[in-house]
Structure formats: C-alpha cells, structure tokens
Amino acid sequence: MRVVYTDAAWSLDDNGQVDPSRAVIEREVFGPDVELDFGLHDGRFLLDGPEFHRHVRGASALVIYRCQVTRELLDAVGPSLKVIARSGVGVDNLNAPLLEQAGIAGFNIPDYCGDEVSTHTLALLLALERNVCTQDRLVKGDRWSVHAGGLPRRLAVRTAGIVGFGRIGRATARKLRAFYDRVVAYDPYVPADLMAAHGVARADDLAELFGAADAVVVHAALTAESDRLIGADALAHARPGTLLVNTARGRLVDVAAVLDGLERGRLGGFASDVFSPEDPNDDPVARKLLERDDVVVSAHRAFLSAESERSVRRRVAQGVAAALHDSSSKRDRTTS
Template identity: 65%
Template sequence: MRVVYTDPAWAVDVGGELDPALAKIEREIYGEDIEIGLGIRRDGRFLIDGAEFEDHVAGADALVVYRARVTQRLLDAVGPSCRVVARQGVGLDNLNAELLRAQGLWGFHVPDYCGDEVSTHTLALALALERGVCVQDQLVRNRAWNIHAGRIPRRTAGLTAGIVGFGRIGRATSRKLHAFYGRVVAYDPNVATDLMASHGVCPCASPAELFAVSDVIVLHPELTAETDRLVDRALLRSCKPGALLVNTARGRLVDLPAVLEALRDGCLGGFASDVFSPEDPNDDEIGRELLCRPDVIVTAHRAFLSAESEISLRQRVAAGVRHVLREGQPPPAGRVA
C-alpha cells in the first residue's frame, strides 16, 4: 500500500530539500507494508497541481494533504485505489468533505492538536501590537532609541477583547485573554450563551456588535461560505476607533484591501496576522503594502507550531490512515466523511 503526503512541511530539511529520513515517525507507525511518498518540490515550493503532481499521486491508497486542495481533478488523478484522505492540520476548507462523501471516501482532520499553541500565538501577536514590541525592536537595532516612538501602549486591564469563533481554540484564547484584558466578549452563532458564560465571556448578537465594543478583536472561526471575507469594509466601519485586529485562523476571513484602508484612515490601530491568501503576503500587491507598515505584524502561518504539536499531529494522522487501510474501518476521530 502507498500513502502520499502531498506537501509535508516537516519533511523539508534545513537546505530546503525533501529528506525521506525525516519521516521516522510515519515509518514507525505504518510499518514495512506501507510505502510513503513525500510530494514533489520545485524552486523551494511543493507542487500541488499540474501533470507531474498528478502522476506522482496516481495509484495512492491514501492521501495526506496540508495546503493542497482536494478537487475532483486530484481524486481522478489518484484513481479508484484511494480509500482515505487526511488533512494534516485543523480545518476543513481544503479537504472538500462534500466531494469526499460523494466519492464514498473517508476523510478526517485533527481539530484539537494545537489549541494551546494557536491561542498563545494569538496573545503574543495582540500584546506585541499593544506594546509596540516590533517597532521598538527595529528602532533600537537601527540606533534610533526613542521611548515614545510607535503606538503609545494602552492599559489593557481597562479594555475589552472580542473573540469571533468560540470553538476549541476560541475558548482556549478566552482563558488567556482574561489574564490581560478587563472584559472578554465573543460571537459564535453555533455556541450557547450559557457555555460562553461558563468561560466568563459575554455573548454578542452579531459581528458588528462585537466590533463596536472591542478594543482588540481576535479571529478563530472556521472558514466557510458564510465566513469567507467576513471582515469587510462594512464590518470594519462598525469597529471601535483604534481597535486592533488579530487573525490566526484563515487568511480569507479578512478582505485585505479593506484592512489596509481601515489602517490608513485610523479605523484600525493595528493588524497582526499569521495567515494570508495567497499564503505568502509577498505574493500579493496588497500584502506587500501591508508588510511596509509599522502597525502590521506578520508571521509565516506557524501559530500551530511547537515540537509537541507537530509530533502529535503526525502521529495521529498516520495512525488514522493506518487504521483505515489495515482495518477497513473509518478513522477513529476527526471524521468528516
């Protein structure tokens, strides 16, 4: 049997090349009777479409995707041998659960492996904006010592933090926000207000209400048709002047041109993001303009990352795939089809 990992970031060595020796965790779990394919890299990036990629995945018994999108063309390229598709991460936006169901394939992700890491990264970005950490770091390094340069910090104990999306990660973030902010509110139409109350969080009836009362807004919803470009010009017009916006969920939750406009006119006081669409903001004109601004902080889609979370994710994905291939049974957890 053969399992193809379409774009495994963990299999890339310090020189940017694929190293099969890095698949030690997977080999220990799969054993000798399951072959592992580790994708194709060109010019420092994984190929996730095109003829060469399709030839590589052909005949696989299982696919493990990271950023690659599950499409009809991909499944056609793999062929009838495929029995399961796993997402090496949180979220279903590129797993295409509806298509997998239609094709009669099992699919799963791992929705709970990095809650501590993402919530901590969210706080790190929010507090870095609050305290002007990145601006000050660059000024001091450039021999421009100036205590008051950049954003003048606010006393966070008197401020309100708002969370959009109160699932596993939103709840973990709320616990940490309470240590720094005087009040925490949340919006999630799928979560009961009683549950929010049990976390000491006040519910908001709409995103506009949350934006109107929050001094810092953090985004944790799933990317769906309803949340795609949720943060647009209309919503940003409702926000509290000078509010900070932090996105560690999905790049397409925000309309970047609207965010840039809100930063320019002072509606937003700062923007921090770990995620973009396209993935690297350097590949987008608006993204490049945002990178030039001192009121913007970015990281390279690594909020999930720790040594512990990466090991756990790889083990759980491999164990789930092995279970389907060897037992002929659905994956034990994170099942979506």
C-alpha cells in the same frame, strides 16, 4: 499500499530538500507493509498539474497540508484511493462534499494545537498593544527612543473580542482574561450559557462585537458562510484604534478592507499569521500591509511546536493506518 504525503513541511531538511529519513514516526506507525512517498518540491511543493498528478497516481492514501482536494486530484489518483487526511485543524481544503460523493474517507485533527495557536494569538496581540516590533526595529537601527511607536494603552480597562468560540477561541479567552478587563465573543452557533461558563459575554452579531471591543481576534472556521467575514461592513462598526488579529484562515479577513481601516484610523493595528494567497508577498494588497509599522505578521506557524508537530504526525498516521485496515478488512469480507 502506498501513502503519499503531498506537502509535508516536516519532511524538508535544512537545505529545503525532501528527506524521507525524517519519517521516523510514520514508519513506526505504518510498519513495513506500507510504502511512504513524499511530495515534489523545488523551492515550493508542487500541488497541481500533470507532473504532480502522475506522482500521486495509484496512492491508497493522501496526507495533505495546503494541497486542495479537487475532482482533478481524485481522478489523477484513481480508484486505489481510500482516505485523505488533512494534517491540521482546518477542513476548508479537504472538500468534504466531494469526498462523500466519491465514497472516500477523510479526516482532520481538530484539537492538536489549541495551546500553540492561542498563545501565538496573544503574542501577536501583545506585540501590537505594546508596539514591540516597532521598538525592536528602531532600537536595532540605532534610533533609541522611549516614545517611538506611540503610547501604549492600559489593558486592564480594555475589552477584547473573539470571533469564533470553538476549541481555540475558548483557549484564547482564558488567556485574554489575564490581560483584559472584559472578553466578549461572537459565534452564532454557541449559546450565551456556554460562553458565560468561560467568563465571556456573548455578542449577537459582528456589529455589536466590534462596537464593544478594543481588540478583536479571529478564530472562526473558514466556510462558504464565513469567507471574507471580516470586511468593510464589519469594520465600519469598529471603535477608532481597534486592533485586529487573525490566526485562523486568511480568507476570513478582507485585507483590502483592513488596509483601508488602517489608513483611515478605524484600525490601530493588524497582526496576522495567515493570508490568501499563503505568502502575503504574492498579493499586491497584502504587500502594502507589510510596509506598515502598525502591521505584524508571521508565516502561518501559530500551530507550531515540537510537541504539536509530533502529535499531529502520529495521529494522522494512526488515522490513515486505521482507515486502510478497515478498507482492507471490508474488501476481504466481500471477496470471501
């Protein structure tokens, strides 16, 4: 059996080259009977096209990170494919309907990095609140000034809002309550009683949330329903100077609407760990955001810690191994 890790960032050495010897956890889980293979990388991982499709042909399992599951990918691998694992929380690139139609198992790891993402969310938000990044740039540029970057506001009298109240939204709520006077959340699939158990008030819609909050953090799942959820309509209800932070998925937020909100003063700052496309330098609108002092960004690493990386790697490998074993057992029963 052959397992292909299409775009495992942990497999890259310090020179940006794929190093199979790094797969210590994976080899421990799979044992000697499973062949491990890794993605094609030349500055970036190759995730589509003829060369990539030749590389994955005949795999028993795929482990994907940013790679998109498409009909072309499934056809390229062929009938040997039994399972696809998403090495992460999101399912937007796993394409569950297609996998179900093809009879291929698929899974993600939804709960391995709640502490990391919620902490990163607070780090970005507090950097905006206290103008930390602006001060850092100015002082390092020999422009020392106490008041540069504007006057911060007192958080103990402010309200924070959360869009999406799943595992990570709830972890973030607990941390927000240490800084803000009040926390409200919008999630049409979570009842007010559950939010109340976490000390959070429920908003019935985005208009109510943005109308109440001084800062809003985004933790929603990306689905067809939530694509560009935070756009011009939602931001029209924001209080002047509202801060917005996205550590979920890039396509949840319309960056053109964010740029307009910043230019008009509707938003007081924006921080994001995620963009679509992945690197904001590849998008002309996002590049304009990068030029602004009221924007703070990171490179889709909110999930990252030594502990979370070890955990997700082991749990993915264990899930793939179990799926392959189950598939093999079914085949043996059928042929016996």
